[in-house]
Amino acid sequence: MARQKIELNGLLAFPLTPFTDDLELNLDAFADHVEGHLAAGAGALFIACGTGEFSALGPDELSAVLRTARDVVNGRVPIWIGAGGGAAAARSGVAAAEAGGADGVLLLPPYLVTGPPAGLLDHVRYAVADTSIPVIFYQRASGVLNARAATELLDIPSVVGIKDGHGDIDLMSRIVASVQAVDTDFLFFNGLPTAEVSQRAYSAIGVARYSSAVHCFAPEIAGRFYRALAANDTAAMDRLLTGFYLPLVALRDETPGFAVSLVKAAARLRGQKVGGVRPPLVDPSPEQVNRLEKILSDGLATVRELD
Template sequence: MNFDGILFFPVTPFDAEGRVDPGLAREHVASRLPFGPGGVFAACGTGEYHALTAQEAGVVVRSAVEAVREAGADVPVLGGAGGPLGHALEAARAAQEAGAQGLLVLPPYLVNAPTDGLERYVEAIAAATDLELVIYHRANARFTPEAVARLAANPKIVGFKDGVGDVAVTQEVVLAVEATGRTDFQFFNGLLTAELSQGAYRGIGVPLYSSAAFAMAPEVAIAAYRAAEDGDEPRRRELLERFYRPLVRLRDAVPGYGVSLVKAGVRLGGLEVGGVRPPLADPRPEHLAELERILAVGLELAGSPTASGSAALVAP
């Protein structure tokens, strides 16, 4: 399984009765595929994995798989697996039955565990299916470089996603895995609004990142990605200053806005994906208005050249 490009974490649409809407889930994924995501991570963090049953997670993953197949796209689809071990195993099996190619291993439920316990948690999920796994280093699932190197001995474990933000530790993880001889292991920046930190991560050998902005404004996310890839520093910085920094300030205003703002942004784009499930809350009216303003600025930047002379970008 290989990733090349921005990692797309779709939202999970709910209908008026609060049920998962597989048709809208397919539409949401299909509408972003023309922008060339490097992978689709369905029913994960932005997709409200924490609020889904294992069966619902399987429905969401199947919708993403169907959208990719119908588009004839060569994009891997992964599902989430985390929380209580029993639930994680059920979600992992549901993802495999839905046609996923891999799993993002999310943190276990509540408890803090020793390193060897976290390793056993990952190995138990790996043993439950034939799918390849990406480890998510975040919250109460913090892996030492040595632990990641040991897990890398399992060929089914193919990636490491950092959601902690300790660049020094992530650098050690990269070096530890490289020392094992694995050449197919991949590293991801999984911080919230990763575009702000990706310059630093690229410098330590972490070329991939997840983009919440891609779910609601793929034009803007791709503009930032291409500016970084092309070395167009003035354009990248303009996007960071005028779009991403205001978005981060708004995101930090209320806990959980890292998900609910993205879902609101998808709605503002015309796809009625519903609100978020508890314990998250939808944006307040004044915050929704600010999000709309930020998105308008971002879309204007994405579709216009800057002083550096970059070509306009509205769609790939």
């Protein structure tokens, strides 16, 4: 089977998964949230991934989220969905994504255990067996490849890219160079939290695509940074970093899991009915929400000044 050539361009959005006050899935709010991403110009949606609290969702909930997204999107942009965990869970998740009509799968790292690069390759082979849906391997935590193993992913036709959440620029540079020497169509993504902060460094090594969680609550800011990056407008990028992204990252780093919790809190500040986070994540304190509100206000003001 030949490798599919996949086009994923523009701002890649990673929607939240809304919950009710008692932490049940809120599909009506999810539908509104997805429509908001589309209205703001998202080039593709990656649902139920890290920002979408994949690890907190059951198989039936994942299926319901995918059905809802497909109904709302109606073919306007590609829909990718998270799968992962242990070997059996990853395999069933990939199969369910294909059966549910997703355009692709973001394969999250194995659960709990850590294996060598050869074992990770076997994990991917096992997860995608008997399916043909395109898969992007999410490199982070317990799933980190070396350059040789990354190149061997090319032997798995359904694997079309690597998203890097590990953050080792030296390693990623070697991976990109090694893979592109064989296949220039293979895709690479920056998947670090608040990826805009590191994206200039990733762009310099050939990783042009990135995930924007900020698009969930401030597409004005996410879109302005994306345009500045495309134009190599360093002055505008620096203004957005100092006026918004760096203060947001400082607040994010105060508490484990805030890469998701703060995004949900900011979405609530902007009137979205996304609810709180499921445990073990925690919502920010009132004092932290007050600081978040100021950071968001300053970021929006920075966009207005730039425009």
